[in-house]
Amino acid sequence: MEDNNTNKRVAAPLLLDLAKSLSSELRLRILEALSEKPMSVGELTKMLGVAQPTISINVQMLEEVGLIETAQKLGRGKICSRTCDSLTLDLPMVPSESLKVKEIHMPVGMYTAFQIKAPCGLVNNEGTVGSVDEIATFYMPERAEANLIWFSEDGYVEYSFPYPVAVDQLPIRELRVSAELCSETFEYNEEWLSDITLSVNGHELGTFTSPGDFGKTKGHLTPVWWKGGTQYGLLTEWLVDETAAYINGERSAAVTVHELQLSPEKPIVVRFEVKPDARHRGGINLFGKHFGNVAQDIKLVFSR
Structure with a gap:
């Protein structure tokens, strides 16, 4: 897992999946909640006032694009951590004469x-x-x-x-x-x-x-x-x-x-x-x- 205050570079072929994962207000709120410390799915449910199955589904979507990492902790269930604080996006480019x-x-x-x-x-x-x-x-x-x-x-x-x-x-x-x-x-x-x-x-x-x-x-x-x-x-x-x-x-x-x-x-x-x-x-x-x-x-x- 990356330390906080790190930057993640996102390659152009992965932009669409990343954009889909960030197109939800709830998923943005989950990332915001995890900015201070790792939290369990139960803790996120209580903080955000959303049903646990909904939190679990949205955590999974963020995990699939690498914005969240999860780990099982005895007595606390699945613990979620944010992997980075900023993103660098490689936008698609039309190849120039110098890049074939x-x-x-x-x-x-x-x-x-x-x-x-x-x-x-x-x-x-x-x-x-x-x-x-x-x-x-x-x-x-x-x-x-x-x-x-x-x-x-x-x-x-x-x-x-x-x-x-x-x-x-x-x-x-x-x-x-x-x-x-x-x-x-x-x-x-x-x-x-x-x-x-x-x-x-x-x-x-x-x-x-x-x-x-x-x-x-x-x-x-x-x-x-x-x-x-x-x-x-x-x-x-x-x-x-x-x-x-x-x-x-x-x-x-x-x-x-x-x-x-x-x-x-x-x-x-x-x-x-x-x-x-x-x-x-x-x-x-x-x-x-x-x-x-x-x-x-x-x-x-x-x-x-």
Whole structure:
């Protein structure tokens, strides 16, 4: 958790979710109430004069965009803390002649390597691919059409992206990887933590701790026939530039884009992993553009 009086940088792809979270007077009042000290959901209910279920729902929305962190405390229930006192927004920009941008979208089922544990599975637009909890299913060619994949505890999935083909030979100055993801456990658990590390060409860009496996609310894009279980994830972005790496705008590693040794002669290997020695070995759900809340596959953005 960040100390008070800190600033959080919000990357452009995350602005819409942030704007939605701040578009409620109640959520602004919750943030105001937490400016002095952490408080329990019960304390917020008493202070703001709003029903506890309503407070819980709005706390969850603020938690999903990283403005609030929560922790269970014996005898007090869920304790809520504000993560920052100010925000810096990266507004979207049209690429100029000096900044050339290329995007590549990779379906979640098009992984090129994996090491996983059951429970696990894949789902496409029509239903389950192969057999749930059978690792052999992950080798099936039908995996390419998956829009949701999951595995438990620790393990990884890897994707091989092509180097962006361009007439110019300008070096890549910035690389962004974004995906909708969350933790994985039986059915779902909104407080199931998982440490998800992203690496590019073997260099770790940082670890995002997913706050839960979300299933209470239906995902906006999740098919109506998908009953129970995980419904949506959190859009999470890793960025690496010429100075450092960042997760959702916060510095996460000292690695630079030049250390990735990106080259047209070899693929760009992106790995989503829960490491065997992670503190929270809570699995992964990865969402494609037809599941969850965000209409995108895994996205790689190159800036020259």
